[in-house]
Structure formats: C-alpha cells, structure tokens
Amino acid sequence: MPGLLLIFLKGKVDPNNTIILAIIVTSLATYISRFLGVMTSETVKEDSKVFKWFNLVAYSTLAALLGRMVVFPAGVLADADIIIRLSVLIICILIFILTKKNLVLPTLFSAILLSTLTSL
Amino acid sequence: MINSKVFFKGLKSLIGTRSPAIPLAACFVALGALLKDAGFNLQQSAASSFFTYALPGQLVMAESLLIGTSLLNIFIAVWLVNFRLYPMTVSLFPLLKHKSQPKWKYYLSCHFLAVSSWLIAKDSYKKIVKKHRLDFWIGIGIGTWTTAILTTLLGYLMADYLSKDLMIGLAIVNPVYFFCMMIGAMKNFAISLAVIGGTLFGPAFYLISTEWSILIAGLSAGTIAYIFERKSGSK
Numbered sequence: 172m173p174g175l176l177l178i179f180l181k182g183k184v185d186p187n188n189t190i191i192l193a194i195i196v197t198s199l200a201t202y203i204s205r206f207l208g209v210m211t212s213e214t215v216k217e218d219s220k221v222f223k224w225f226n227l228v229a230y231s232t233l234a235a236l237l238g239r240m241v242v243f244p245a246g247v248l249a250d251a252d253i254i255i256r257l258s259v260l261i262i263c264i265l266i267f268i269l270t271k272k273n274l275v276l277p278t279l280f281s282a283i284l285l286s287t288l289t290s291l
Numbered sequence: 292m293i294n295s296k297v298f299f300k301g302l303k304s305l306i307g308t309r310s311p312a313i314p315l316a317a318c319f320v321a322l323g324a325l326l327k328d329a330g331f332n333l334q335q336s337a338a339s340s341f342f343t344y345a346l347p348g349q350l351v352m353a354e355s356l357l358i359g360t361s362l363l364n365i366f367i368a369v370w371l372v373n374f375r376l377y378p379m380t381v382s383l384f385p386l387l388k389h390k391s392q393p394k395w396k397y398y399l400s401c402h403f404l405a406v407s408s409w410l411i412a413k414d415s416y417k418k419i420v421k422k423h424r425l426d427f428w429i430g431i432g433i434g435t436w437t438t439a440i441l442t443t444l445l446g447y448l449m450a451d452y453l454s455k456d457l458m459i460g461l462a463i464v465n466p467v468y469f470f471c472m473m474i475g476a477m478k479n480f481a482i483s484l485a486v487i488g489g490t491l492f493g494p495a496f497y498l499i500s501t502e503w504s505i506l507i508a509g510l511s512a513g514t515i516a517y518i519f520e521r522k523s524g525s526k
Binding site for chain 1: 308309310311313314317321325329330331335338339342343344345347348349350351352354355356362365366367369370372373374375376377378379380381382383384385386388397398401402404406409455456457458459460461462463464465466467468469470471472473474475476481482485486487488489490491492493494496497504505506508509510511512513514516517520521
C-alpha cells in the first residue's frame with residue numbers, strides 16, 4: 172500500500188506500469204463526473220429551475236472548452252497561426268449555415284483548408 | 292431489456308449529413324498517433340479510449356506523461372478538464388428518466404457521455420417517447436464510443452504516415468464540428484448567451500488560471516445566462 176501511494180504521488184515506476192496507472196487514473200477522474208451527474212439527475216426534474224441552470228452551465232462550460240481549444244490550443248494546433256485558426260473556424264461556420272446545417276461538409280473542409288494553409 | 296428499434300435509431304445518428312463520425316474519427320486518429328508518441332502500445336491506446344472516452348482528458352494524460360508529472364497531478368488535471376461532463380450529465384439524464392428503466396442502465400450508459408453524443412441527444416431526444424429515450428441514448432452512445440475506439444487504433448497504426456500538416460488539419464475538425472453543433476443549438480436567448488459567454492470567458496480565464504479556467508468560465512457564463520433568463524422571463 173505505501174508503495175502504491177508513492178507511485179501515485181511521484182509516478183516514478185516502470186514506464187509501462189505508469190501508462191496503465193495513468194489510464195486507470197484518467198478513467199476514474201473522468202467517470203466521477205459522469206457518475207455524480209447521474210446521481211444528481213435522480214433528484215432533478217426536467218422542468219425545474221436547477222435543471223435550467225445546469226443546462227446553461229453545460230453549454231457555457233462546453234463553449235469555454237472550445238474557445239480555449241481554438242485560442243490556446245494544446246498540441247499541434249498551436250503551430251498554426253491564431254489568425255489562420257480563427258479564419259478557418261469562421262469560414263467553416265459560414266459553410267455550416269449556408270448548407271442548411273450540414274456538418275459533414277464544414278468538418279471535412281476545415282481539415283483540408285487548415286492543412287493546406289499551414290503547409291504553404 | 293432494450294428496445295432494439297429505438298436503439299438502432301440512436302445508432303443510425305452516426306450516418307447522414309449530421310453525422311459525428313468524421314469529427315470523431317479526425318480527433319481520435321490524431322489521439323492514436325499522439326498516444327504512440329507518448330510511448331503507449333496498441334492495446335493501451337485502445338484501452339484509453341475504451342475506459343476514458345473523453346478526448347480533452349486523454350490529451351491531458353498523454354501530455355502529462357510526456358513531461359513526466361505525477362499521477363496525482365494527472366488525476367486533478369483530468370478531473371478539472373473533464374468536469375464539464377457533470378453539468379452535461381445533469382442537463383441530459385433527467386430527460387431520459389423513466390420509471391420502467393432499471394438504474395444500472397443509467398450508471399452504465401453515462402460512460403457514453405461525451406460532447407458529440409450529448410449534442411446529438413440534446414438535438415433529437417424530443418423525437419423519442421420518454422419510455423424509450425434511454426435506449427435511444429444507448430444507441431447513440433455505443434455508436435460514438437465504438438467509433439472513438441476503432442479510430443484510436445487506426446490513428447496508432449497510421450501514426451508514421453501522418454504528416455505534421457495533416458495532424459494540424461485533423462486537430463481543427465473537432466472544434467469546428469462542436470462550434471457548428473453549438474450554433475445549431477442556440478435556439479433561445481439564454482442558450483445563445485451561455486455559448487457566447489463561455490466562448491469568450493474560456494480563453495480569458497485561461498490567462499489567469501490554466502487549470503481552473505474552463506470550470507470558472509463555464510460556471511460564471513452559465514449563471515449570468517441563467518440570471519438573464521430569469522429576469523427576462525424567456526424560455
């Protein structure tokens with residue numbers, strides 16, 4: 172047990188075990204929110220004020236994540252200039268609106284457009 | 292145990308012009324390649340999407356492993372970035388509730404809750420009678436979850452063939468898809484305000500705190516939208 176605690180706190184173990192532990196830790200940290208969500212849902216009615224608040228917080232939290240993903244991306248997306256990222260996003264949203272909410276076209280086009288623009 | 296007709300109706304949301312398959316594939320292919328870079332083997336990559344199935348958290352995990360942070364730090368960082376799943380679950384599951392459905396189905400199927408499946412369910416739950424909504428949700432969930440696992444494997448296997456420019460291209464697909472879905476969901480003033488507020492607050496609060504930004508931005512923008520809704524008396 173103390174060994175396990177040490178691994179948890181310091182993570183200095185065989186890399187293969189670290190990966191397995193990281194998968195377990197990540198899955199638990201993720202499932203907790205879903206699990207608590209179902210527990211809370213048991214007492215929340217769909218026409219209640221609490222439900223309305225949760226609904227709006229869900230949309231805004233999601234929007235916050237997306238805003239952060241585009242403006243301060245983690246990983247390779249950071250290598251594309253912010254002006255290019257925002258331009259691609261706006262163009263693709265316009266395509267979405269113009270094609271009467273077709274989602275396949277703007278998503279496919281976004282990958283092609285950004286790959287092309289960054290390779291120039 | 293499950294109404295197969297409704298289940299397949301949910302599963303069918305994977306095809307058509309509003310399909311989430313392409314954006315899901317794009318981001319999980321990229322994730323598969325990233326996990327290979329982080330030293331994962333094929334089985335571990337599949338297991339990550341199988342058990343976690345929440346992209347931002349998986350990205351945090353891979354990046355944390357690459358820089359060598361502790362498991363406790365990974366836990367906290369993942370919990371914070373995936374905390375959005377809590378309000379998302381609470382804003383969906385009351386709509387799926389029916390006394391004829393056993394509890395375990397709710398606790399098991401909440402694992403399928405991710406942005407894509409949530410947006411599809413919120414967009415289409417009204418078309419299904421309340422008694423069968425949970426089975427419809429399970430259909431959506433199985434479809435999106437399986438796509439995520441299979442494309443993670445694909446990304447892992449294709450990692451050596453993916454150029455950097457292509458990886459950048461794949462990385463934008465997900466935000467584009469989600470933004471389009473969110474704009475489609477802006478059917479009243481309060482939701483529009485929540486979405487716009489969140490989009491602006493997310494990056495703004497990131498400048499103050501990288502880890503807490505999403506949580507604080509979401510809570511504040513959502514609450515502001517709620518207050519406006521209460522004051523204006525709109526739906």
